[in-house]
Amino acid sequence: MIAGYKRKAVCLTGVLILFYLMSGVGRADYTYINISNPFLRKVPIAIPVFKNLSENSVDARMARQAADMLSDALEFTGYFKVLDRGAFLIKPGLMAIKMPEINFKNWTAIGSELLITGAYSIHDNQLEIELRLFDTFKEKLLVGKRYKGGKNDRRKMIHRFCGEVIFLLTGKHGLFNSKIAFVSTGSGNKEIYACEFDGYHPEQITRTKHITLSPAWSSDNKWIAYTSFLNGKPDLFIRNLRQKRGSIVARKGINATPAWVPGKFSLAATLSFSGDQEIYLLTGSGKIIKRLTYSRGIDVSPSFSPDGKQMAFVSQRGGTPQIYIKHLQTGQVTRLTFEGRYNTQPSWSPAGDKIAYSAMEDGHVNIRVINTDGRGVMQLTRDAGNNECPTWSPDASMIAFSSTREGLSRIYVMTAYGTEQRRLLTLPGEQSNPQWSSIIANN
Amino acid sequence: MEGGKMRKRMLICLSLLLVVPGLLFFTSCAKKTVQSEPAMTQQPQVQPEPAQDDAAAKLAAEKARQEELARKKAIEEERLQAEAAEREAMAAKNMFVNEDIYFDFDSYVLTGVAQDILMRKAQWLRVNPDASVTIEGHCDERGTNEYNLALGDKRAEIVKAYLVNLGIDAGRLPTISYGEERPVDTGHNEEAWAKNRRAHFVVD
Numbered sequence: 001m002i003a004g005y006k007r008k009a010v011c012l013t014g015v016l017i018l019f020y021l022m023s024g025v026g027r028a029d030y031t032y033i034n035i036s037n038p039f040l041r042k043v044p045i046a047i048p049v050f051k052n053l054s055e056n057s058v059d060a061r062m063a064r065q066a067a068d069m070l071s072d073a074l075e076f077t078g079y080f081k082v083l084d085r086g087a088f089l090i091k092p093g094l095m096a097i098k099m100p101e102i103n104f105k106n107w108t109a110i111g112s113e114l115l116i117t118g119a120y121s122i123h124d125n126q127l128e129i130e131l132r133l134f135d136t137f138k139e140k141l142l143v144g145k146r147y148k149g150g151k152n153d154r155r156k157m158i159h160r161f162c163g164e165v166i167f168l169l170t171g172k173h174g175l176f177n178s179k180i181a182f183v184s185t186g187s188g189n190k191e192i193y194a195c196e197f198d199g200y201h202p203e204q205i206t207r208t209k210h211i212t213l214s215p216a217w218s219s220d221n222k223w224i225a226y227t228s229f230l231n232g233k234p235d236l237f238i239r240n241l242r243q244k245r246g247s248i249v250a251r252k253g254i255n256a257t258p259a260w261v262p263g264k265f266s267l268a269a270t271l272s273f274s275g276d277q278e279i280y281l282l283t284g285s286g287k288i289i290k291r292l293t294y295s296r297g298i299d300v301s302p303s304f305s306p307d308g309k310q311m312a313f314v315s316q317r318g319g320t321p322q323i324y325i326k327h328l329q330t331g332q333v334t335r336l337t338f339e340g341r342y343n344t345q346p347s348w349s350p351a352g353d354k355i356a357y358s359a360m361e362d363g364h365v366n367i368r369v370i371n372t373d374g375r376g377v378m379q380l381t382r383d384a385g386n387n388e389c390p391t392w393s394p395d396a397s398m399i400a401f402s403s404t405r406e407g408l409s410r411i412y413v414m415t416a417y418g419t420e421q422r423r424l425l426t427l428p429g430e431q432s433n434p435q436w437s438s439i440i441a442n443n
Numbered sequence: 444m445e446g447g448k449m450r451k452r453m454l455i456c457l458s459l460l461l462v463v464p465g466l467l468f469f470t471s472c473a474k475k476t477v478q479s480e481p482a483m484t485q486q487p488q489v490q491p492e493p494a495q496d497d498a499a500a501k502l503a504a505e506k507a508r509q510e511e512l513a514r515k516k517a518i519e520e521e522r523l524q525a526e527a528a529e530r531e532a533m534a535a536k537n538m539f540v541n542e543d544i545y546f547d548f549d550s551y552v553l554t555g556v557a558q559d560i561l562m563r564k565a566q567w568l569r570v571n572p573d574a575s576v577t578i579e580g581h582c583d584e585r586g587t588n589e590y591n592l593a594l595g596d597k598r599a600e601i602v603k604a605y606l607v608n609l610g611i612d613a614g615r616l617p618t619i620s621y622g623e624e625r626p627v628d629t630g631h632n633e634e635a636w637a638k639n640r641r642a643h644f645v646v647d
Contacts, residue, residue, distance in 0.1 A: 190624070211624045214589060227592070233619050234592060254596045254620050257589045270593060275600060277593040298593040314590060320549070321590055342549065344587045358587050365587070388587050433588070 032114070032169040042081040043169075044111050046136075047071045048088060048095050050118035050129075066129070066154060067118060073162045073176060076198050077397060078415040079169070083112055098132060099141060107136040114142075116165070127151045131161045133168070143168050155200075166395070175393040179437045180400055181205070181215035181224060182411050185429035192226050197393070197436075199411075199425030205241070216258040216267065217437040223284065225258035225267055236269050238286055249286040253277075259302040268292060268302040268311065279313055292326065293333075303348045303355070305372075312336065312346035312355050323357055325372065336374050343368075345389050349396045349416075350438075356380075356390035356399055367401050369416070380418030391436045392416070400424060402432040536646060539567045539576075543641040544602065549586065551597040553605060561602065564644065565609035578602050579643040580620045581627075583636035588623050595620030602642045617647075 032043055047070055049063045071082045085092075089106045096102045097117040107115050115134040120127065132144040143164050147157035159176035166174035181194040187204065192215045195202035205224065206212050212228040223246070225238045231248075236255035239246035249255045253272030260267045265284035270277050277298045281289040293299035298316040305311070311326045320341040326333045337343040342360035349355065349369075356369045359379070365386040370377045381387035385404035392399055400413045406423070409430040414421040425431070542564075544557040553561070568574060580599030582591035599618035607613045628635035 211621075213592070213624075229621075229624075234622075253600075253618070254592055256592050270589075272593070272596050272600075277596060298590065298597060300593045301587075301589045321586075342586060344590045360586060363585070365585075 043079060043113055044083055045074065045080045045114040045116065046083045046088065046107055046110070046112035047074070047116045047118075048085060048090075049092050050120050051095060051097050053119050053121040053128075054123070062120060062122075062154075066120060066158060069155060070116060070118065070131075070158050070162065073159055073198065074165065076413075077166065077174065078420045079166075079397075080114075083110060097130075098144075099134075099139075102134065104134070104136045104139045107134075112136050122151065125151055127154060127157070129154070129157050129161075131158075133165055170395075170397075172395045172397070173439055175395050175398065175436075175439070177440045178394050179217075179221070179440065180391075180411070180424070181217060181435045181437065182402075182431050183213055183215070183433040184427050184431045186427050187429070192224070193427070193431075194437075195425060202425060202427060214257055214433060215435045216260055217435060218260045218265065218267075218284070219263050219438050221437045221440050223260070223265075225260070225269070227254075227256045227258070236271075236286065238267070238284060247286040249282065257301045259304060261304055262306055262308045264308065268304070270300045270302075279311075292328070301345055303346045305348050306350050306352045310348075310372075312348055314344045314346065323355065323370075336370060336372070337377075338374075339377060347390050347392055347399075348372075349392050350394055351396035354396075354416075356392065358388045358390065367399065367418075369399075378418070380414060381421065384421075387412075389433050391434050393436050394439045400434040400436055402434060535567055535570075539564055540644055540646055543643050545637060546598055546640045546642075548583070548636070548640065549594065551594065551601050553601060558605070561605050562609065565606055565611055568606065568611045568615065575615045575617070575647045577645045577647055578616055578618045579625075579645065580618065581625060581639055581641050581643060582623045583639040584623050584626060584631070585636065586623070592620055592622035595622045598640075598642050 047067055049067045052060060052063055074080050075082050087110050089109060095117070097119050102115070102117070113136060115136050116131060117134070118129060118131045120129045126148065127150065128146065128148050130144070130146040133142045134140065135142055145161055145164060147160065149157060162176045163174045166172065175197050178197045179194050180197060181192055183190050184193045187207075189209050190211050190213060191204055191208060192206040192212055193202050193204050206226065206228065208228045208230040210229040212226055212230070214227045216225045218224070222242065223238060223240055225236060227234050228237050230237075231250060233250075234254045234256055236249035236258055237246065238249070238258075249269065249271070251271055251273035253275070254270060254277065256270045258267050258269045261281075266281065266289065267284065268279050268281050271280050272278070276296060277300055278291055279293045279299050279302050280291050283289060292302070292311065293313065293315065295315060295317040298321065299313060301314045303312045309328055311328060312323055313326065314321050315324050318335065321344050322335055323337045323343050323346045324333050324335050336355065337357070340359050340361045343357055345358040347356045352372070354369045354371055356367060358365050359368045365388050366379055366381045367387045367390045368377055368379045380399070381401070381403065385406075387401055387403045387405070390399045390401045397416055398413055399416055400411060402409050403412045409432045410426065411424040411431045411434045412421055413424050542560055544553070544560050546552070546557075547554070568576065578599045580595035580597065582595050596618070599620055603613065603616045603618050606616055623639070626635070626639040627641070628638045
């Protein structure tokens with residue numbers, strides 16, 4: 001039933017730190033990316049084609065492909081303006097990759113504030129890549145790394161360096177090692193799929209041949225929970241992705257909308273065996289620990305704060321579906337949304353300060369974010385079909401969602417401020433229900 | 444003379460000798476025919492009979508044929524009646540299965556029309572005490588599919604509760620929510636949505 005989750009064991013045979021941060025260069029004394037509004041101004045960055053350091057010139061296309069891969073990944077974040085290589089003042093063959101050979105004037109002259117140089121060599125199918133990030137105005141090396149691995153590890157190496165770049169510039173670990181699960185109808189039924197953060201390498205995870213919905217990653221990304229009609233009714237499946245084991249919650253009524261407790265092998269889900277839809281806390285093997293909601297009417301769609309102390313959820317207790325927050329220690333429940341008559345699908349930001357949700361108004365659903373104190377409602381999508389199911393990237397910088405703006409439902413991404421909305425991937429059928437994972441731990 | 448007398452006596456004796464066994468033979472034969480008589484009347488068509496018997500047999504045959512026809516007709520009528528009853532039951536079942544009840548947007552309140560339909564459904568369930576019926580709750584595509592899964596559950600449960608209140612055994616009424624996953628009309632307009640916000644009945 002569950003397809004082998006072919007996450008290739010990428011073993012970087014050794015990650016050597018070649019260079020250390022230059023003393024005096026840190027986030028404190030220079031703000032590259034303004035955290036309070038990071039997408040207001042994009043940082044111009046130059047990424048020339050990589051230099052081939054191998055004796056022979058095998059696979060020379062690699063120079064451009066690897067540089068493009070790096071550019072695409074950094075551009076995906078929305079923080080950067082990657083400069084056109086056609087405007088560079090230095091010919092590719094003569095490009096210096098390290099200090100003191102680099103003439104930074106050639107880069108500042110074209111408006112570049114940052115420069116990433118790359119070099120690679122291939123020996124006996126072993127790939128070695130060295131990458132350096134420079135501040136062109138300060139003429140300083142900000143971070144340099146060398147990676148070694150198999151030829152197929154190229155993407156992984158480059159994304160690891162992107163993570164270094166983002167961490168240096170924003171103080172947060174990026175999203176480059178994360179995945180996005182979603183539902184696709186490509187096979188004729190709704191099934192769970194997953195792709196990498198940028199839509200690359202989509203894989204089918206379930207083959208139930210029945211309606212399958214609502215994927216949810218555990219914090220360690222080893223488990224995925226979802227609802228499937230495999231056995232004729234909506235049951236909750238909790239699956240270990242690599243070991244093909246797990247459990248099923250198949251009580252009377254619906255067993256739906258799973259959400260894992262951050263950092264724990266435990267999850268919340270909506271069960272209706274009592275005749276009423278209530279949210280319960282379950283163990284990772286599906287046993288009920290306790291009931292979390294107590295109200296007549298629908299309670300559904302839990303989402304935990306990053307510290308696991310609070311839970312946002314949808315309740316119809318006030319007459320219309322609205323988002324509420326339950327403080328799990330005190331048991332206190334407060335209503336969060338008051339605008340509109342239909343607010344559902346809360347998604348708590350991994351940064352903790354905001355909740356994204358789907359709001360229906362005038363017959364259209366759009367993505368909004370709200371501060372956890374109920375203030376600062378911001379609508380991020382408008383006039384573009386229905387936009388549903390927001391999910392945050394692990395660094396809280398981006399939001400993925402589904403939209404019918406081009407007709408069929410597809411997965412889109414945007415920055416957390418609603419800018420740069422674009423389609424993540426195109427597959428046969430329709431895609432919906434995206435769920436962004438945490439950063440996949442290095443292995 | 445005496446010789447003539449003797450010859451006469453001898454002839455008489457001889458004739459007696461011949462006749463008596465002949466008579467005996469005859470009577471035994473006659474007995475046999477008498478014995479076989481009833482069998483012959485029972486099968487008038489088989490054995491050619493004297494003219495008088497023939498007419499009676501024809502009459503009897505005609506009568507039997509009529510009786511046979513009547514019997515066949517009765518069977519046919521019975522069959523037709525059974526068929527009609529079956530058709531009626533089928534029609535009632537089809538009506539039961541095909542008549543969905545509808546809800547307003549984001550609502551699981553039973554309208555007056557819905558309650559009337561459910562009373563008819565309860566009647567059918569009483570007439571068919573062995574039937575078990577799955578109540579499916581469905582939603583239109585608007586709103587979000589997690590919430591709609593819960594809403595469909597509510598719709599199925601409220602229908603079940605109504606039928607249980609009318610005296611139907613809850614054990615005969617399993618429910619299932621399909622949320623917005625199984626629309627009957629895939630259109631994106633109010634007409635389609637109205638058809639999709641429904642409770643549907645499946646006789647197991």
